[in-house]
Amino acid sequence: MTLIFAHRGSAGTHPENTMMAFREAARVGAEGIEMDVQLSKDGEVVVIHDEKLDRTTGVSGFVKDRTLKELQTLNAASSYAGKGCEERIPTLDGLLKWLYHTHLFCIIELKNTFFMYPGLEAKVIRLIRAYEMEERIIISSFNHYSLVFCHQLAPEIETAPLYREFMYMPWVYARAIGGSAIHPSIRSAPDSIIQSSMDDGILVRPYTVNKEEDMKRLFKLGCSAIITDFPEKAKIVRANYEK
Template sequence: MIAGHRGAASLAPENTLAGFKKALQSGVKWIELDTQLSADNTPIIFHDETVDRCTNGNSRVADLSLEQLQALDAGSWFSKEFSGERILTLEQTLAFFMENDLNMNLEIKIHHAHQVQPLVEKVAKVLAKINFPNEKLIISSFSESALEHCHQVMPDIRLGYITKHNPLPMLEKLKSVNLYSVHLDYKILNQKMAKEIIQAGLKLVIWTLNDLQQASKFRAWGVDMIITDKPDVFAQA
């Protein structure tokens, strides 16, 4: 399976409606994206701790209200074509995914430990409100405590552990959250590691692979999902 990274990060500004539409047009059925809280505790779709790189603003996401965040231009940094693109709420994004029969790999983006509980609980409320199908969702995070809290408040949701390091020492600890998948930086994956992850009964996801020539190797190792900035290239292969 192919998943568009933050939508289609090579084609449109990341984590925006334009990016999700580009991924959809590419033919993929999975999209990876990030959520964190605004200052007034609304889950929004954004990756960085600050808005500086991907908008015309200059502040921490956590210091801006939803109204302030949605007043920013989240597209012009990528190209003039996307001028006026706005930061989305999780609720708006879930509605778009449901309308278009898309699957979501939602990363719980934790920049500081105190963010875990409020973010997870707000995400759980929005998912329940929208009634997003569990079978079309994986919630993932680098944060072990976020995964633990997700399991407590959303025990039926599939959970993925994201890491840049060998995940094998962590798998025993994460048994308590009934882990579904491991999401690895493709650069650290080797065939032995892949085999051990699969033998542990886990799905194997890699990010962010943009070289199509390497895809067949990873598929041969048993990788279940490839997250890429170039869903248009990978989906047609």
């Protein structure tokens, strides 16, 4: 069965990367969630996608320039303010504490291509180990040097390179850097690449799969998983396809 991962939680229907969105993903029956982490000014691992705060909080500046205490005064659901949402920026510690009591798998994307965030890898791995969730976590990033470092620090935790453009034999590349999966853009994931990767033992989880026709194609192919903003929609499409 193709697993469904909720991209930044149920980001198509709820404020992205908030506990509200993650709880919704669990409610609708997704098998996993995907989220993004950066470091605050005082070195805390926080769950937020953009390096800039503007889009999701309505406040200018960078995540890295504010302490955790300052970040948690902001409304992470600012873009949903018209619906009366008030959500804090989660910490990875708090999210894992909640996740521990669920069935969910989790993709943690390290947002360290624009700012390197020295120490991010070790802090994320330390938290994963603290909650004994090595078997349910996948670390992913567009920074493949960072993934190699993660594999060196914690070979027991799955890693998966993210990429946007077409890559030649990505299953070979993934294995070469210690990965056991690939996370390609849906635009760079034709059937032949997906099938060849899975035939070689490399899992494939394309992002961001929101169109019904793409969902049907991947379910038919038996793709390892999809990453989608609309986990409830994906569940319905998958259920209908499996009938």
